[in-house]
Amino acid sequence: MEELFSTTYPVAQADYVTAGKASADIKRRLKQLGVGGDVLRRVAVASYEVELNLVIHSLGGELTLTVFPDAVQLVSADVGPGIRDLAMAMREGYSTANEEARSLGFGAGMGLPNMKRNADEFDIQSEYGKGTTITMRFRLS
Amino acid sequence: MTIRDMVRILSARVLIGEEKLDTPVYTACCSDLMSDVLAFVDEKTVLITGLTNPHVVRTSEMLDLKCLVFARGKIPTEDILESAEEQGLVVISTKLTAFSTCGMLYEAGLRGVPVPVEWDSKEEK
Numbered sequence: 024m025e026e027l028f029s030t031t032y033p034v035a036q037a038d039y040v041t042a043g044k045a046s047a048d049i050k051r052r053l054k055q056l057g058v059g060g061d062v063l064r065r066v067a068v069a070s071y072e073v074e075l076n077l078v079i080h081s082l083g084g085e086l087t088l089t090v091f092p093d094a095v096q097l098v099s100a101d102v103g104p105g106i107r108d109l110a111m112a113m114r115e116g117y118s119t120a121n122e123e124a125r126s127l128g129f130g131a132g133m134g135l136p137n138m139k140r141n142a143d144e145f146d147i148q149s150e151y152g153k154g155t156t157i158t159m160r161f162r163l164s
Numbered sequence: 165m166t167i168r169d170m171v172r173i174l175s176a177r178v179l180i181g182e183e184k185l186d187t188p189v190y191t192a193c194c195s196d197l198m199s200d201v202l203a204f205v206d207e208k209t210v211l212i213t214g215l216t217n218p219h220v221v222r223t224s225e226m227l228d229l230k231c232l233v234f235a236r237g238k239i240p241t242e243d244i245l246e247s248a249e250e251q252g253l254v255v256i257s258t259k260l261t262a263f264s265t266c267g268m269l270y271e272a273g274l275r276g277v278p279v280p281v282e283w284d285s286k287e288e289k
Contacts, residue, residue, distance in 0.1 A: 043222035050226065067226040068202055127219050131199030140203075 105151040174258035181254030216240040235262040
C-alpha cells in the first residue's frame with residue numbers, strides 16, 4: 024500500500040544521553056498526522072524500547088518510521104553484533120544489558136517481549152556476527 | 165483526588181506544572197525500573213520514583229503520564245525539568261521516602277495501576 028510518510032533516524036551505540044529522542048520525534052510526528060489514543064501509545068512504547076535496544080545492545084543502527092493509510096510500521100536495523108540466543112532474548116526477565124543501562128532503569132529483560140506485546144505484528148531476524156532487524160506493524164483502525 | 169491534593173498530602177514542592185494541579189488522579193505506580201514501567205503501565209497515571217535521569221521523563225512522555233513524584237527530596241537537573249515542561253508533565257518532589265509516599269497516597273484513596281500478573285509454572289524461571 025502507498026506510503027504516506029517515511030523517515031529514518033540514525034541511532035548510535037552507547038549514546039545513553041540522547042536515547043529516546045527518535046522515539047519522541049516519532050510520537051510527535053504521528054500525533055501531527057492524527058494518530059492518537061491507544062495506537063499512538065503502543066507505537067511510542069515499542070519505539071522507545073527498540074531505540075533503547077539499539078543504544079544498549081547494538082553497534083549502531085537506524086530506526087525507520089513508515090506511515091501507511093492503514094498502518095504504522097517501525098523497522099529497526101543494526102550493523103551487529105546479532106543475538107546469540109534469540110529464544111532466550113524473547114523471554115521476559117532475560118537480559119544481557121550492562122551496568123550503565125541498568126543504572127538508568129533499564130535492562131530488566133522486558134524490551135523484546137514488550138515490543139511484541141505492543142505491536143500488532145512483530146518479526147525479528149537476527150544472525151549472530153551480522154546483525155538484527157526488527158519489523159513491527161501497528162494497525163490504524 | 166487531584167495533583168493539588170497530592171502536593172498537600174506529601175508536603176511536596178511543585179517543580180513544574182503549577183497550572184495543572186487540578187488534574188484528577190486515580191491511580192499511581194512506584195518504580196525505579198523504567199523497563200517495568202514501560203512494560204506494565206498502560207494508563208495515564210502518576211509515577212513515584214527515586215530515579216532522576218532523563219529517561220524517567222522520556223518514559224513518562226511515551227506513556228502520557230500525568231505526574232512525576234520524586235521521593236526523598238530528589239530534584240532533577242534543569243535540562244530534565246525543561247523537557248518535562250515541554251511535554252506538559254507535572255513534576256513534584258517530596259521529602260518522604262518512596263515507601264512513605266506510596267503509603268500516604270494509598271491511605272488518601274489513590275490506588276495502584278492494575279497490572280495483570282500471572283504466576284509462571286514451576287518449570288519456568
